Amino acid sequence: MRIENLVNCTACHACFSICPKSAIVMSANNEGFLYPKIDGEKCIKCGLCEKVCPDIKPIKKECEDTKAYAAINKNEAIRLDSSSGGIFTALAGKVIEEGGVVFGAKFASDFSVVHGWTENVEGLTEFRGSKYLQSVIGNSYKDCKSFLASGRKVLFSGTPCQIQGLKKYLDKEYENLLAVDFICHGVPSPLLWQKYIDYRAEKSRAKRGEIVKTAFRRKYDGWKLYSLSFTFANDSEYRATLNKDPYMQIFLKDIALRESCYDCKCRGIARPSDITLADFWGVQNVLPEMDDDKGTSFVISHSDKGKNLLCELQNCGLKEIPVSDGAKFNSAAESSPKKPKQRDVFYADLEKRQFKQIVKKYATTPLYLRGYRFARRCAVKGVKVLIGKENAIKLKKNAGEVASVNI
Numbered sequence: 324m325r326i327e328n329l330v331n332c333t334a335c336h337a338c339f340s341i342c343p344k345s346a347i348v349m350s351a352n353n354e355g356f357l358y359p360k361i362d363g364e365k366c367i368k369c370g371l372c373e374k375v376c377p378d379i380k381p382i383k384k385e386c387e388d389t390k391a392y393a394a395i396n397k398n399e400a401i402r403l404d405s406s407s408g409g410i411f412t413a414l415a416g417k418v419i420e421e422g423g424v425v426f427g428a429k430f431a432s433d434f435s436v437v438h439g440w441t442e443n444v445e446g447l448t449e450f451r452g453s454k455y456l457q458s459v460i461g462n463s464y465k466d467c468k469s470f471l472a473s474g475r476k477v478l479f480s481g482t483p484c485q486i487q488g489l490k491k492y493l494d495k496e497y498e499n500l501l502a503v504d505f506i507c508h509g510v511p512s513p514l515l516w517q518k519y520i521d522y523r524a525e526k527s528r529a530k531r532g533e534i535v536k537t538a539f540r541r542k543y544d545g546w547k548l549y550s551l552s553f554t555f556a557n558d559s560e561y562r563a564t565l566n567k568d569p570y571m572q573i574f575l576k577d578i579a580l581r582e583s584c585y586d587c588k589c590r591g592i593a594r595p596s597d598i599t600l601a602d603f604w605g606v607q608n609v610l611p612e613m614d615d616d617k618g619t620s621f622v623i624s625h626s627d628k629g630k631n632l633l634c635e636l637q638n639c640g641l642k643e644i645p646v647s648d649g650a651k652f653n654s655a656a657e658s659s660p661k662k663p664k665q666r667d668v669f670y671a672d673l674e675k676r677q678f679k680q681i682v683k684k685y686a687t688t689p690l691y692l693r694g695y696r697f698a699r700r701c702a703v704k705g706v707k708v709l710i711g712k713e714n715a716i717k718l719k720k721n722a723g724e725v726a727s728v729n730i
Contacts, residue, residue: 335488355514605652
């Protein structure tokens with residue numbers, strides 16, 4: 324197999340998993356992203372890697388079975404520990420109750436993100452919550468196939484491109500497989516994350532090995548203004564909301580995403596997964612009674628398997644809604660982020676500059692934008708008394724437009 328354009332490779336690991344001679348390894352490029360490398364001496368030119376590559380021949384699906392829901396896990400402790408409404412844990416728990424196995428992304432000992440599996444409810448804790456990185460699949464596709472062949476039920480969760488890779492690798496439908504993906508904004512570089520971990524440890528006067536825990540989506544300030552946090556062995560803690568944390572600021576500016584994310588072939592409402600999970604952003608406009616700022620899930624079922632399992636959940640509140648009600652507040656469902664002009668410069672800087680310089684250059688809010696945001700807050704808090712209601716509304720509107728472009 325020859326990848327003509329690396330832009331198209333998602334690192335789904337299908338080619339790595341299918342190779343009968345282990346001739347393919349996943350190797351990081353200078354940006355920290357994994358790409359397949361073929362050992363020409365081991366390769367027997369069987370063509371299996373090309374057969375399973377989702378970029379060469381992606382799986383197409385129609386929207387005929389699609390149903391959408393607003394959903395909340397009624398176990399408040401689980402919901403608060405989850406990124407949105409806690410529905411993944413409910414689905415995974417149901418599969419384990421039936422003697423099944425659950426695959427998902429978790430942190431490794433060095434806080435990189437890897438795929439793994441569990442067959443007990445306690446193990447679901449590691450999979451819970453968003454990880455703003457793409458996990459390393461490793462042998463998970465092979466393990467999944469082995470469990471399926473033995474007749475066990477399997478829930479396999481992953482990015483949309485990982486689910487495409489799994490389905491291409493398996494090359495047939497399994498009634499005992501439940502594939503779960505999510506609405507994905509894009510995946511930033513593992514190299515960026517590792518450098519950020521070192522930066523965070525240094526700022527907290529700790530060593531990398533003294534990190535006890537990290538989480539991308541803590542709800543200390545609510546679900547809509549979530550926080551990234553680190554806990555260290557020296558009892559220090561770092562916590563910052565998404566609009567103040569440097570890693571999240573860089574991620575949300577789209578300058579650190581994988582090349583394939585700017586033209587993702589796996590987006591869309593119709594998908595080969597059974598269920599798609601997402602945050603129900605905008606729920607306050609659609610179903611205010613389901614918004615308490617503790618997290619609400621937007622859930623799409625693509626198959627009878629997915630719909631039936633959702634309907635069997637005992638401790639969850641589900642309300643069927645038009646797909647458009649959730650999708651219109653989740654642009655990443657169907658649209659790829661636009662590639663910023665400064666992306667290549669960013670990665671050149673990441674390679675040669677100290678991380679504190681990266682933070683200063685790419686994660687510091689410009690003075691003019693801080694001024695606009697201050698003006699916007701003033702407008703909200705009553706400055707209209709001083710400058711007049713009409714002028715205050717104009718000021719607030721203009722500040723909001725600038726913020727939406729630059730965040």
